[in-house]
Amino acid sequence: MTEGTHLPEKIKNVWRISAFINFAILLIIAIGCYIAFIFLNWQWLFWPGIGFGAIAIIDLIFELILVSYRYAFWRYNLTADAVELQSGYIFKKLVSIPIARVQDVTLSAGPILQSQKLQTVQITTASTSHKIDGLEPQTAEQLRRQIMQLAVEVKENDV
Numbered sequence: 708m709t710e711g712t713h714l715p716e717k718i719k720n721v722w723r724i725s726a727f728i729n730f731a732i733l734l735i736i737a738i739g740c741y742i743a744f745i746f747l748n749w750q751w752l753f754w755p756g757i758g759f760g761a762i763a764i765i766d767l768i769f770e771l772i773l774v775s776y777r778y779a780f781w782r783y784n785l786t787a788d789a790v791e792l793q794s795g796y797i798f799k800k801l802v803s804i805p806i807a808r809v810q811d812v813t814l815s816a817g818p819i820l821q822s823q824k825l826q827t828v829q830i831t832t833a834s835t836s837h838k839i840d841g842l843e844p845q846t847a848e849q850l851r852r853q854i855m856q857l858a859v860e861v862k863e864n865d866v
Contacts, residue, residue, distance in 0.1 A: 711782030711793055717823045718841030719774050724819050726770035733763035783839050785853055788861075790830055792837060807865070808832040809858040812851045814844075830854065 740756030743749045776796070784791040790804040811831040820826060820840070826847040828839040842850065 711784040711791065713782055714778065714839075714841045715825065715843055715846075716778075717825055719778055721819050721823055721825065721841055722774045722777065723771060724822075726767055726774075728819075729770065730763050730767040733759050733766065737763060785850065785857075787857065790837075790854060792839065802837060804830055804832060804837055806854070806857045807861045809854060812854050812858075814847050814851055 737756050737759035740752040740759060744752045744756060777794075780794055780796045782793045784793075788806050790806070790809075792800075792802040792804070794800050809830060809832060811829075813829040813831065814826050815829060816826045823841075824844065825841045826844050828842060828847050828850055830837045830839075839847075839850070
């Protein structure tokens with residue numbers, strides 16, 4: 708797949724918010740280790756606390772740097788016989804979900820996606836589930852309808 712549809716620009720904000728949430732969780736663990744080290748005199752928690760703090764900072768930096776990369780190389784495409792998901796440039800990944808295997812298409816949005824007015828399209832087959840995160844609600848609904856319509860057509864033709 709050389710062409711495809713990019714996600715909306717707002718998905719970058721979702722990825723940044725997620726990076727800061729991950730940072731906050733790791734930082735809370737590091738602070739907890741530090742508090743236990745100081746006040747409970749748990750000497751063994753000194754290095755794990757330092758490790759969690761360092762991992763929190765390194766993870767935040769890498770996730771924020773990779774937002775633009777992730778956005779530039781994440782695409783999806785709907786063809787008559789498959790939904791194709793492509794990501795990565797260095798570590799390329801191309802997933803083709805055959806329309807004939809599609810069992811369910813679900814729209815959902817957690818709090819972060821809702822704050823950006825975006826939705827996730829989850830495509831479920833008998834063996835796996837794949838997500839397209841961060842679509843505009845109208846686009847997500849249109850994609851869901853198209854996939855389900857193609858799936859129904861394929862199943863009618865097989866009978």
